[in-house]
Amino acid sequence: MSEKIWSASALARTIHEYEIRWTQYDWPIDWQAVFGRPGPLRLEIGFGNGSFLAEQAEKHPEANYIGVDISWSSVSRLLKRLHKSNLTNGRAAELPGKLALQTLFPQSSLDEIVINHPDPWAKDKRFTKVIIQPEFVRLLASRLQPGARVTIATDHVKYAARIVRVLENQQDIRSCFDTTFVHSLPGRTPTKYEQKFLDVGQPIYYFVWEKPEQCQIDLPTSISPFGDMPNILFKVPDNAEVSLEFEPCTICESHEGLDYVIKFLRAYQQTDHNNQLIEVLAIEGEFTQQFGIAILQREGECLLKLAQVGHPRPTHGVKRAVWHIGKLLRQQNPELEIHSNCVEPFD
Ligand SMILES: C[S@@+](CC[C@H](N)C(=O)[O-])C[C@H]1O[C@@H](n2cnc3c(N)ncnc32)[C@H](O)[C@@H]1O
Structure with missing residues (x-):
């Protein structure tokens, strides 16, 4: 995306139009009201520069896309991208993926979840702080509609091994392939991060898993409902x-x-x-x-x-x-x- 100079007022309008100020909504969010129409609801966690989400939103105008990322600079890049491409079916919010799943999305509401190249923590040798943990996978599965998919991509070989262990030891979702992961997904446009690794011939691990039609997981939102203001x-x-x-x-x-x-x-x-x-x-x-x-x-x-x-x-x-x-x-x-x-x- 070519960098254009944004005036304060243009940026303010863009933020107003595309950012989800999630703390100011009732939870879980009524996404149909946010987008002003029904539509398959798709979530990307940790979207980085937002190119993947914006491209998906452009390719699938019938679906509604939400991106969540903990970095404001990522969020502002996606907001500008959505504005520039005049995409009305995309929104961005600044918050961690786990909290977003816990609070903003009702059970069985998501048609797809994408996590591209989640951060491995360099010093976390036992992967205790990474996002893909058994309880996170259960939470994620609870928010997927039956039959819906999650795609996780990583270039990090040790993190891939950790994801294999986590996914193979749970029963809520199952691989869409005969194998736990694949090294190519036909038709996929690589993310910015992914392209760097593909350019130097490094393999990417793609996990595409789905929630079986008959699967039911009861994990309601975990923050207590808001009541009166405490005075x-x-x-x-x-x-x-x-x-x-x-x-x-x-x-x-x-x-x-x-x-x-x-x-x-x-x-x-x-x-x-x-x-x-x-x-x-x-x-x-x-x-x-x-x-x-x-x-x-x-x-x-x-x-x-x-x-x-x-x-x-x-x-x-x-x-x-x-x-x-x-x-x-x-x-x-x-x-x-x-x-x-x-x-x-x-x-
Ligand atoms: C390695 S970058 C990958 C960016 C992009 N998905 C790509 O493939 O080019 C990881 C992204 O995840 C975001 N992130 C890290 N932890 C997160 C979390 N708990 N929830 C949401 N986003 C997170 C970071 O801010 C960063 O934008």
Whole structure:
């Protein structure tokens, strides 16, 4: 793709048109509404420069394509590509593939999944951090429609051996060939990464596996549904001044089989008021949110609520963070009376 200089407004329009701001949707996403039409839903994980996805979208105008990648520079390249080719059936989102499968796609919703040259981690000799793991394959299979396929390509011989072991030791999907992998796929256009290896005569390992028609896997989305925004309102007798003595700390909890890590990072004080803002990181499985909890004081009241910073989703971890700050505030200021608490009781 020739690099054109993008004006800020052209880029903003392109982002608005093609990027999926996934944290701002209800999950799983209603993809038919996103694309404004029904159609086979196809996902590429880790699309790099986006050329493969854009080409597929052009070749198959009847299908709807979503690409997810953890790199914003990859996402912005795909957005520009989709815009330049005027493709209305492609979208891109910046998030890890596992989280995308866990949250954004209903069970049995995908017509195809493609993972081209996933990153092997150079120092991870036992391949414990790579994306192709047994539980990932089960998750992936749960999101495929019966009869739908996943294609994984790698040039990395040790990673290929690892993929062989993972795929051969699971029962949810099966190879479309007599062999576990093949070295050529007729009609395939190589990705940018793949071409580099083909140019030096290095073999590529293609795994094309499908979910059998009768296969059913029950793996619902793993982030708890969002409820109300977590607010706690205290009455402050005699208009006393409320303050929170803050020390950074980390709290680890688990709830319904999911581990939560809540890190209270730092506190900011508003100069001309007693208001404070606590900066928090909530890590819930694969999902991380960085946000602010505001402690706002006004006549006879002290309100704890989520600040606009980071636009957090009110997940269980976020609610627990508000609860912990509320509890600490009350311990340090015993005169506070709870007026309303839509998180959970303190005692
Ligand atoms: C080796 S590059 C391959 C790019 C492209 N698929 C190709 O074949 O040319 C790996 C890509 O995967 C992305 N990536 C790495 N880990 C990821 C993850 N967990 N979820 C989604 N994308 C990921 C990287 O940002 C990068 O764009």
